[in-house]
Amino acid sequence: QWDARIRERGYILKDGDEWRMWYTGYDGDRGGLKMLGLATSSDGVTWTRAAENPLYREHWVEDVCVVQQQDQYYLFAEGFLDRAHWLTSPDGIHWTRQGFLKIQQTNGEPIPPGPYGTPTVWVEDGVWHLFYERRDAGVWLAKSTDLKSWKLVQDDPVLVPGPGDYDRDLIAMNQVIRHKGRYYAVYHGAAADRSPALWSTGLAVSDDLIHWRKFPGNPLRPVKENKSSGLLIPAGDGFRLYTMHDRVDVHVGRP
Numbered sequence: 001q002w003d004a005r006i007r008e009r010g011y012i013l014k015d016g017d018e019w020r021m022w023y024t025g026y027d028g029d030r031g032g033l034k035m036l037g038l039a040t041s042s043d044g045v046t047w048t049r050a051a052e053n054p055l056y057r058e059h060w061v062e063d064v065c066v067v068q069q070q071d072q073y074y075l076f077a078e079g080f081l082d083r084a085h086w087l088t089s090p091d092g093i094h095w096t097r098q099g100f101l102k103i104q105q106t107n108g109e110p111i112p113p114g115p116y117g118t119p120t121v122w123v124e125d126g127v128w129h130l131f132y133e134r135r136d137a138g139v140w141l142a143k144s145t146d147l148k149s150w151k152l153v154q155d156d157p158v159l160v161p162g163p164g165d166y167d168r169d170l171i172a173m174n175q176v177i178r179h180k181g182r183y184y185a186v187y188h189g190a191a192a193d194r195s196p197a198l199w200s201t202g203l204a205v206s207d208d209l210i211h212w213r214k215f216p217g218n219p220l221r222p223v224k225e226n227k228s229s230g231l232l233i234p235a236g237d238g239f240r241l242y243t244m245h246d247r248v249d250v251h252v253g254r255p
Contacts, residue, residue, distance in 0.1 A: 002054050003037050004028045008063040008078075008245045009118065009174055009229035012044075019044045020092060022075065023244070024062045025054065034062040036075075038093065044235060045250065056087065056095045063229075065120050065175075066092070074121070074147075076101070076130070082115030084132055086147070101130065103142050103150045111152070118172040122183075122209065129176075129209055131185075136170035137161070139187070141210060159204060159212050165191055166200045166219045175231050176209070183209055186241075188228040189219075199228035201243055221251065 003025025010023030019041040026032040035054035039047040060080040067074045073089040079100065087095040101119065103111045120131040128144045138157030142150035161171045167189020175186040185204045190197035200219035204212040220241060221227040227243035241251040 001025075002027060002035060003049075006244065006246050006248065007034055009065070009231075010244050010248065011064050011066040012231055012233050012242060013066060013068060014044070014233055014235075017042055019047075021047060021248070022055075022064050022066050022092070023248075024064060024077075033057065034060050036061040036064065036077075036095065044233065044240065047248075050093065052093055055093055056097075059085070059097055061087070063118050067121050067123060068092075069123065076119035076121050078117040078119070082117040084116050084119040086119075098147075101132075101150060102148065103130075103132075104152065106152050106155050108151075118174070120173045120175060122176040131158070131173045131176065133172040136172055136190075139171060139173045153210060158210050159185070159187065161189055164189075164214070164218060166223050167202060168192070170197060170199075174229055177232055182207060184232070185212060186230045186232055188230060190228075198223050198226045199245075200225070201227055201230035201241070 005028045007024040010021050012021045021039045023037050024034045025037045026034050036056040037053040038050040041047045061077045063078040065076045073092045075087040079085040084101045087097045089095045116132050116134050118133045122129040130142045131139050133139050139159035141158045142152045144150040162168050169192035171189040173185050173187045177184050183206045188199045188201050190199045200223045202218035203215040206212045229244040231242045232239045238253050243249050
């Protein structure tokens with residue numbers, strides 16, 4: 001099957017009783033084309049793959065983030081060689097590629113060449129906020145009002161590895177949500193002294209999307225479980241934590 005394996009972060013949006021999960025599948029070959037799929041659910045536990053899968057096969061689509069604005073869907077993802085690009089869709093099924101994300105430093109010059117991946121987007125008051133990592137060495141923040149050009153808010157990352165051992169060397173952000181007036185980031189991190197690295201999921205909180213404080217109870221799951229690419233999804237009176245790569249698991253909060 002085209003999705004014999006699941007790769008890195010998928011993304012879940014919940015609208016009423018409908019759950020939709022966009023995910024990346026591939027045939028199991030490490031160099032195989034990473035393609036976009038969709039699964040739907042009525043309870044967030046039992047999922048059915050869409051008959052239209054794979055939804056998009058023209059370009060490499062991996063580590064996806066999906067944003068819905070009115071009747072339009074925006075998908076941000078890693079492309080080939082971990083360069084971030086974006087696609088749009090009127091229904092979440094039929095996608096059109098718009099190109100690579102063009103990011104400028106604070107002086108207006110393009111960011112240095114190389115990978116820039118795990119794009120995570122938050123939209124507020126007409127401003128698009130893009131969080132991305134470079135070689136998992138830190139998370140940077142850029143803003144845009146037109147999606148055509150992005151500018152860094154500062155040249156230094158807004159979230160860095162450590163000081164905990166669980167995220168000592170590597171870090172990437174997966175999701176931003178707003179809860180009770182504050183911003184929460186779900187991220188994953190790892191120490192680099194293992195091959196392959198063991199990733200774990202953590203939380204950070206911010207009042208301005210720039211200055212983040214990590215939850216002292218991190219990681220949310222034991223490092224040995226290797227649970228990464230986390231998302232917090234509202235369900236009932238609380239949240240569910242979904243982790244991905246190379247399978248999707250769901251965790252519920254303790255009373």
